[in-house]
Amino acid sequence: MHLSLFENLLWAFGTALKALLCIVVIYRHLYRRLPLFSIYVALLVAEVAVVWSVYRVWGFTSRFAWYTGWCAAGVVLLARGLAVAELCWTSLRNYPAIWSLVRRLLVFVAVVVLSFAATTAYQNKSPVAAFVLTADRGSEISILVVLVALLVVGVRYNVPLGRVERSIVLGIGIYSAFQVVNDSFMGQWMTRYLHWWNSTRVIAFDVALIIWLVPLGKALPPPSNAPALLSERVARYLLRQLLDRMREVTDELKKIGKARK
Amino acid sequence: MGPAALAVVLLALLVLFLHQQKAQNRRIVAQRDLPREQLVPRHYKSFTTIETELWQATNDLHQGRAWDGIRFGLRHHEFEILDNYLRGLREDFQQGHRIFGQVLIHSPEIELFAQLEAERCRIEASFYLWYALAWFHLRTDGVSMKELRHLTEIIATLAHRVRTILTALEGSENLDLVDSILKNS
Numbered sequence: 001m002h003l004s005l006f007e008n009l010l011w012a013f014g015t016a017l018k019a020l021l022c023i024v025v026i027y028r029h030l031y032r033r034l035p036l037f038s039i040y041v042a043l044l045v046a047e048v049a050v051v052w053s054v055y056r057v058w059g060f061t062s063r064f065a066w067y068t069g070w071c072a073a074g075v076v077l078l079a080r081g082l083a084v085a086e087l088c089w090t091s092l093r094n095y096p097a098i099w100s101l102v103r104r105l106l107v108f109v110a111v112v113v114l115s116f117a118a119t120t121a122y123q124n125k126s127p128v129a130a131f132v133l134t135a136d137r138g139s140e141i142s143i144l145v146v147l148v149a150l151l152v153v154g155v156r157y158n159v160p161l162g163r164v165e166r167s168i169v170l171g172i173g174i175y176s177a178f179q180v181v182n183d184s185f186m187g188q189w190m191t192r193y194l195h196w197w198n199s200t201r202v203i204a205f206d207v208a209l210i211i212w213l214v215p216l217g218k219a220l221p222p223p224s225n226a227p228a229l230l231s232e233r234v235a236r237y238l239l240r241q242l243l244d245r246m247r248e249v250t251d252e253l254k255k256i257g258k259a260r261k
Numbered sequence: 262m263g264p265a266a267l268a269v270v271l272l273a274l275l276v277l278f279l280h281q282q283k284a285q286n287r288r289i290v291a292q293r294d295l296p297r298e299q300l301v302p303r304h305y306k307s308f309t310t311i312e313t314e315l316w317q318a319t320n321d322l323h324q325g326r327a328w329d330g331i332r333f334g335l336r337h338h339e340f341e342i343l344d345n346y347l348r349g350l351r352e353d354f355q356q357g358h359r360i361f362g363q364v365l366i367h368s369p370e371i372e373l374f375a376q377l378e379a380e381r382c383r384i385e386a387s388f389y390l391w392y393a394l395a396w397f398h399l400r401t402d403g404v405s406m407k408e409l410r411h412l413t414e415i416i417a418t419l420a421h422r423v424r425t426i427l428t429a430l431e432g433s434e435n436l437d438l439v440d441s442i443l444k445n446s
Contacts, residue, residue: 097374104360144271150276151278157366158359160282160289174277180268232369239368239377241429244421245301246361246380252418253387 010202019042019105024216030164033223036086037168040079046074080172084143084233087168088150091115091161102153105113106146140176147173162223167215171208178204289445300443301359301427302420304349308413311346312406313340332403341386343399346409348390350416356386360445364426388415391436 022045025031031038088106093097147169155158161169182200226250273315292300317335333339361381368374391412398404 032332095368097368097371098366100371101374118333131409141268141271144268144275145399148271148274149279151282151342155278155281157362158285160286160291161367164281166282169275170279173272177272177275181265184262184265184268190288201325235367235369236373238426239373242361242426243373243377243380246377246384247423249418249422250380250383250387253384 007199010199010206011048012201014046014054014206014209015048017206017213018048020211021213021216024213028220030216030220034083034086034090034165034168036079037083040076040083043076043079047076056156073136077136081139083142084146086100087161087165088146088227091150091154091159093157097158098153098157102149106149136179140179140183144173144180147176164215166210171211174203174211175208185188204240217242219249281444289394293444297443300446301351301360301423302357302416304346304353305420307346307349308409311342311409314342315330315406330403330407331403332398335403340399343404343409347395347399347412347426350412351392353416354392354419357416358385360376360442363442363446364430384419388419391415391440 012186015185018041023042025038025041051065051072053063085106088102089099092102151161151169179201182204184198265324268432274357318338333343358381361377361384365377365381368377395404395408396413398408413431429438
């Protein structure tokens with residue numbers, strides 16, 4: 001069984017978008033700011049080239065195509081995870097305490113979610129496809145959790161992401177959410193509707209690619225100025241003072257509360 | 262179905278927080294050229310004016326009653342004055358709270374950061390409790406001068422502490438940092 005005309009057109013459109021994104025990333029020098037995301041974009045193009053060649057030669061439903069497809073998807077998924085980690089690092093690296101806290105939190109969330117996915121997959125006695133699907137869904141959910149945590153920290157401490165970073169977060173988020181929903185509904189009937197399932201996957205990813213391309217249409221905004229920093233000694237002294245002041249505020253608030261009663 | 266529902270909820274949160282980040286960006290750009298006085302809590306200073314205004318407007322109505330026990334806000338004019346004042350107090354709190362946030366993210370160690378954040382959460386919870394009470398009373402049986410004074414005292418205390426820490430930072434010759442904190446908060 002080979003790809004239909006519609007699927008061929010869809011793949012061609014997706015490939016054109018991926019190639020365009022790759023060119024724009026190089027043209028705008030985005031690789032200087034986000035090297036791991038740029039590698040991820042390059043891998044997308046490589047993945048298409050490899051998988052499409054295998055599909056054309058060995059057929060869409062052959063065992064070799066199946067393994068090639070999932071291996072390539074695994075590599076790209078790993079690259080996407082690293083791109084997400086890079087987004088966290090670039091936005092929080094200037095704040096040692098907060099980055100240390102967020103890093104632990106993110107690792108914890110990722111480990112919990114991935115362990116859950118692995119356990120679920122282990123308990124499921126269905127074929128390998130079920131295992132791959134569950135692991136895939138777990139990774140997608142962990143990426144979503146990490147992105148939401150990054151944004152929560154950004155909102156709480158006024159560390160906003162730049163225009164390009166925001167669009168990358170949105171694109172990855174939309175695709176990951178779509179993947180989870182798609183996997184949930186298609187898990188049991190995957191074999192029957194394999195073509196449809198694959199096409200919706202491609203369409204969802206095309207939407208993400210368009211979201212990433214839009215802000216790159218303009219020149220990259222200059223990187224936001226690194227925040228003014230304090231020496232460690234001064235910071236420790238001043239922040240201890242601040243802690244005392246804040247404790248005084250809390251005590252005074254308690255007194256005000258008691259006075260009201 | 263569980264993971265699918267979770268993914269939809271997470272996507273909705275993602276869009277919501279992205280929207281909030283855009284709003285933050287816009288606010289930071291808009292306040293770039295504002296003078297420093299407008300970047301620190303200031304609305305609470307108008308408490309005396311509000312009190313005088315209400316006194317003059319209701320002097321005849323409440324003659325002989327204890328000033329602190331009178332409840333205001335049931336008439337349209339009073340409601341507008343008090344609602345605007347409460348909104349100003351909330352803005353003051355948010356401004357002071359953001360300044361604290363901008364200072365404490367410079368913490369070099371996680372333990373100190375956690376202690377500061379815990380205090381920040383306590384202050385936040387306490388303010389919003391009193392604010393919610395005043396807001397609710399204003400819309401039901403009216404808010405008393407005593408309640409407003411309490412809320413104003415909370416903000417005045419917070420504003421004083423914010424000024425103290427900014428002065429300490431300036432004293433340690435970190436003028437750039439103070440400027441960056443105020444502009445980015």
